[in-house]
Amino acid sequence: MRHALIFAAGLGERMRPLTDRMPKPLLTVRGKPLIAWHLEKLAAIGVHYVVINTSHLADQFPDALGDGSRWGLRIRYAYEGSTPLETGGGMLNALPLLGPEPFIAISGDVWIDADFGALPKEPAGVAHLLMVDNQPHHPDGDFVLDAQGVLHREGTPRLTYSGIGVYRREILDQWPSLAGCDPEQKPPRFKIRPLLNAAIDRGAVTGSHHRGAWTDVGTPERLASLNR
Secondary structure (H helix, E strand, O other), X not given: OOEEEEEOOOOOHHHOOHHHOOOXXXXXXXXXXXHHHHHHHHHHOOOOEEEEEEOOOOOHHHHHHXXXXXXXXXXXXXXXXXXXXXXXXXXXXHHHHOOOOOEEEEEOOEEXXXXXXXXXXXXXXXXXXXXXXXXXXXXXOOEEEOOOXXXXXXXXXXXXXXXXXXXXXXXXOOHHHHOOOOOOOOOOOOOOHHXXXXXXXXXXXXXXXXXXXXXXXXXXXXXXXXXX
């Protein structure tokens, strides 16, 4: 995989007042911006191009990260406008900057100690999701991972989607009929979850279970805990 997409366009509403003046992915985690942890991991596995979706306080990203050369990367920024386009709309908006091959997509507001090199370069289906143990703030999880590594929406035990996965462009092929938004809206704003649900129902999404550390850095309390 030569390309990656980092979702960094969120408003960070639960993180206020910290995000009133700084986007959440640029907040300091253990001595460096949260997003820098992802950039380092991507560079370590040979990713060359990283697209960063931006909206809230977008001008701070190039100021803080530059063109990516300090990590041996080429960073390109996909501005979504003043209103974020959600995960699905953001992925669709960034697609022209991503190559034809599968790409890693990462939530800019999570921290994880996983080795991205363990992710498959070629998913068996349209996506491969990295799953983690359920957290107190999300006790019911998202999906079931079976012994063959295929994800299901029903059953137990359940795991939580980490916000990190490998996607094929084809995941977006049916967005006008699946996204639940007006396809005439320019640009369209929708979540990736309905598209993932449809792909999971046809057995086209695999997964793996990361048993190490993972934090959804969604609140000032979780950020403080992570830094401790």
